Amino acid sequence: MGTGAQSLTFLALLLPFLGAAVAPALTRVFKHNAAWLLALLPLWMFIHFAGFLGTVSAGGTIAGGFDWIPSFGVRFSWFLDGLSLTFALLISGIGTLIVLYSGGYMKGHPQQGRFFSFILMFMGAMQGLVVSDSFMMLFVFWELTSITSFLLIGFDHDREAARRAALQALIVTGMGGLSLLAGLLVIWNITGVQQLSDLLGTGDALREAPFYLLALVLVLGGAFTKSAQFPLHFWLPNAMQAPTPVSAYLHSATMVKAGVYLLMRLNPVLGGTAAWETILPVFGGVTLLVGTVVGIRQTELKQMLAYTTVASLGLLVMLTGFGSDRAIEAAVLYLVAHSMFKGALFMVAGLIDHETGVRDIRRLGGVGREMPVSFAAGTMAALSMGGLPLFFGFLAKEEIYAALTAGSTWGLLLTAVAVTGNALMFAIAFMVGLKPFIGARGDIQKKVHEGPALLWIGPLTLALAGLVSALASEAAHHLVSSPMASAVAGSVLEVHASTVPHIGLPLMLSLVTIALGVAAYLLQDRLRDAVAGALKAIGWGPDRGFDQAIRGLLRFSFVITKIVQNGRLDIYLTVTFATVALVLLVPMFLYGELPEMPSLPGLLPHEWTIFAIAVIGLGAVVYAKDRLTAIVSLGIQGLAVALLFMLFGAPDLSFTQFMIETLSVVILALVMTRLRLSPSDHRPAGEKAVDVIISGACGLAFGLLLLKVTEMPFDATLSRFFEAHSLAIAHGRNIVNVIIVDFRGLDTLGEIAVVMIAGLAILALIRVTTPRKDRPEAAGEG
Amino acid sequence: MRTLIFRTAAPYLTALMLLFSIFVLLRGHNEPGGGFIGGLIAASAFAIHGIAFGVRQVRKTLHFHPMAISGFGLFLAVLAGLVSVIAGVPFLTGLWTSPTIGGLTVDLSTPMLFDIGVYLVVVGSITSIALALEGREDD
Structure with missing residues (x-):
């Protein structure tokens, strides 16, 4: 086929979506008579596809397409044989009539334009589904029909029943769509092809594969939900909440047949x-x-x-x-x-x-x-x-x-x-x-x-x-x-x-x-009563089962959320730090990765003194009578560490550490005043002991980790590069700063963005908790 | 904390710290310092001022909301990168120029602009957190 026909077919696939874009505007101008104009789109599609009847009835097929994601071999491609052509004709033919019918049925409805738009979108999705050749395209259009169906069922969205029906249909057919995706992936894995036309040429490959049954069940999961097979049929009668043109088009003539289409399509190989x-x-x-x-x-x-x-x-x-x-x-x-x-x-x-x-x-x-x-x-x-x-x-x-x-x-x-x-x-x-x-x-x-x-x-x-x-x-x-x-x-x-x-x-x-x-x-009246009586005796149906399942799911998530997001900062912190300690310590002991204990370094007296200050600061944190003293003591320890950085040749780090420690003490103190905690910690010794153990374990874990890291052979390639080029190409003698603002400028850009976002978030948290002083635990770390 | 000594010393302290922070920022390329540290120093300066004279006073002095300062810093940092793009080299590539102003050769560069951006982001974010915590219901 020539490129002309190819681009025309592409246009036919695109046209309904274009129509959907202009439908509201057209309807505003022409009121319900816009239907006459809009019906020309599916009519033209019908005529276009009918032009292929000759080729297809003679046993030929029509294929075409473009590369979509070439790196994954995914194509936007279509394939028309007897099966897809018949569907395409049904969709565009009945679609033409439905657009006209919608014009009359929804006449005077304030949202008639939106309705046309949805119907045309659905038409495009369904059309794409049946002519799709690539698996990916099939799946995308399949899901698109579910979504447009959701929009159409819930069209009268101010009615509770319509909303429920729409959601139900979306959940059932959406899950089916995921099942279909999994099935297609399995098929791709087995056969190595991702085009339906190629798949049809693989003969018995699929039937003889060990994962045949898995592929079959997954594909059926998609087909049976879409085509409303018992016991997943309940969404279809509920979908009658949609305006009648939708029921006629989606829920009888076309969309619900997508499942049957899929089965028919895969019949030769499955x-x-x-x-x-x-x-x-x-x-x-x-x-x-x-x-x-x-x-x-x-x-x-x-x-x-x-x-x-x-x-x-x-x-x-x-x-x-x-x-x-x-x-x-x-x-x-x-x-x-x-x-x-x-x-x-x-x-x-x-x-x-x-x-x-x-x-x-x-x-x-x-x-x-x-x-x-x-x-x-x-x-x-x-x-x-x-x-x-x-x-x-x-x-x-x-x-x-x-x-x-x-x-x-x-x-x-x-x-x-x-x-x-x-x-x-x-x-x-x-x-x-x-x-x-x-x-x-x-x-x-x-x-x-x-x-x-x-x-x-x-x-x-x-x-x-x-x-x-x-x-x-x-x-x-x-x-x-x-x-x-x-x-x-x-x-x-x-x-x-x-x-x-x-x-x-x-x-x-x-x-x-x-x-x-x-x-x-x-005998319809008597029959009706008899069946009604029998159904009443059974009492339970899949429709009610759906509600129960959703309720159960909600309750389950509620319970989980209550455990995971309990809103208590002390529990969050305990869990976080305990996890950190375990993650670091357990593998070290399990795989014998503990560091060699280094020999005591020969330090000068003033260096020992600084060490002692740090240790005393830590001790003071644990034994401090009130919280303010503890915070300040923590600052002492931090400043001692900063001094050590300075003595051992990391002035930049030391500088930053000084500032961080100072600000931490100030901000922690401010947070304390905000939270209106009692000045000292009145918890029983047992609870405090748990905290001491966890923080001790964390400290031990990080200490061991650092020792281990320094024992590893040091790869100095990067250091040498930075040393050699810092002044030469970045005109800076301070390597640390040159790295921050030049060599790794992009990282820094990301970091300062994070700093700002974190600042905004903290600001929001402080604002939120201001009027609620009875819940101090939610104020954040500062 | 509104003791007489503190309130008397605070303005000088703040001014000195701000000056020092800018000094640290500018010398950062060759000596220890830089935008991060400079920003932290400036933020502490504002925090001290806030403790001494109240949050309202600081906000009035700053004129802009600290978060806006932070946003402007991020803007400057991105701008520093975009200058390189306009010059036809990859995003954030350092560009240098050394004009002579009044007989003095000054090295100007996009990394410097970038570092100023970092400085402003840090000042703005930390100051707004500190002020929000210092302030009571009136902010």
Whole structure:
């Protein structure tokens, strides 16, 4: 491909973010009609990606990219085959409709511009996720979808429930993202590649690696959280706190499928093992059953749809892990079908809510005459979701049954699961897509009329797409299903399902499903009560478990913080100095690194005198009656040391030591007056003894360390360098100062910055504690 | 500590110490001394003055908040480095010039500017800590 197309693809990846930057300004000018303009972005992306359909359906792939962090071999690169192209088309195509729908749905909302911005940001993240070739890019976009999802779920951030749901989704999917990162690192370690396109060429390398299971579990950790598999599904129904366009887009059509995308993407290299074909169908199957059973109990339109989304994701995971080519074809068909009908149904649900003000299915009914377009869209979407002929959902369901029944007894069990799940989903589909429009007039206060074009274009287009793609199934398979299935399987597959029913086992199962579904629809009230009763009897669910886990975590951190940050200066100091002493002493004794005891140096009498002064000063510190005397005595010891420095040829050091000692005494004395301590130490002897032991140990440790250091052979290279060059190139005879201000000027710059910051911090501490004289221990060291 | 002797001696002490601190700062390049030590001496001078006459008096005399002096010192130190960058050599490279002023040759350099910065940072930080501790509720 030429550089032109390459930079266009890059532009397509960048465009949503650019759109997000200008969306608020556009919305300020054009109000909700900005949607028409903003929808052009995803539309252009859709057209751009659709241009690749020819290449990809002929078996080709499109790749491109730039070096990102060349030193680590990380690239910003994309890779389009049947799988990623289908996703890219779904994201940009449905994205176009969602932007329009948001224009109508959020009309008049004071933050509509921000909403557009978030939606477009998410679109960019999701688009990047599915076309990413490099692992790093995949991970970054993966996390970006979690973050944008957080922003969108919590869009109405003044509601507590929305905030909780947003945080919950972020925690669950964010942890999954970390798991994915770890998994990708393991895969990189095993195979040595960090591009998905390279990975697909590694054959059995991953499956035969000893760490295969680790890599699999970590990757599944990412996929299962994102795609809401039981028992990590709870965040998805809660995410319905988001405005409906978000639910339709992120939480049914696109983002939640990222996990399924990942599984499909890695199927050629991770799939086909016993672990893969056990874990995926089991989790998928359980998720399908839990999702549909809990879904039938719901009364609120969006909640019902959310649980069927959970169920559908379970079905997709189950099919992906089933391990036959037929199952992969079924998964592909169902994924595409689901994106269309579920997106449409969510938008219809939002439309009903918007126009009637009612979301409770028990109160809805008979608005079909006033809302004919919504009625048509809802019914068509429900027909597709129910898997009735002429619709794309029918193709998918036939293929599912054909795939599952072709297997062993294991397959039969999964068939039973699939039939049950599909029947319940059939019922829910018609409860949402049909029931509000027919029958007796429900309990609706508002005057009902059809929504504006912005609101019904989306659902109607998606519902019609479900019909058209099924009628033109040959073309749809050629352009989309077959290339995608081939990419998932890793070998060429031809999808042939058509909307003409064939007599056979799959059709029989379809009939059973429909019969069960109709029964469930008719008995919905009784079914709802039964499930509600059962759930009430269980009482506990993962959602509550999440709260308990968070509460436990908070309590745990609270306890830890109370131990570590107890706010008592004496404990901090004791711990710090005891640690210093131990760290220095223990290795010395453990590894026999004690210094040789030096022979007593021959000192002159006045030098001995200074030593004696230092020792007497120390003794005075310990035996001092009151604190002030102790501080001054400590100063005596320090001054004696300064004198020693001077006598033994370190005038600069000595000079500084004098000043430091003087200032320490002054400042310590000032701190004492501030703290209003009693003038003397009244603690019992035992406590004092501990302090004496710790300080003694510290002194001993430093003494031994210094002796040891001076015993080491001294490398004089640096000293010689400084001696030779101090005057010659730095024009200074005082080597110490030349080092400080010239040779190591940068170090000094850092140090004086630290001095100033420390000064500011101390100043702040003093200010903070001034009004609270009852808590003297927090005033700091001075 | 407001004894008569102390209060009488303090101004002279402070003045002498300040003068000495500048002397120490400037001679630091060739003899023991330098910005750090000079700064400490000056800070003690202000501390003594504060003990003798009260914090308010010192603050008034200093005119600037000690922390601002410290910040200006850091600014000077960075500036000393930037001069080298402008001259086209790596950051903080020492540059020297020896103009003759009134028949006297004076060595000026960016390390000197840098050292003055160090001096001011130390003076400012230590003085502001000392004054904050000396001061009561009125500061």
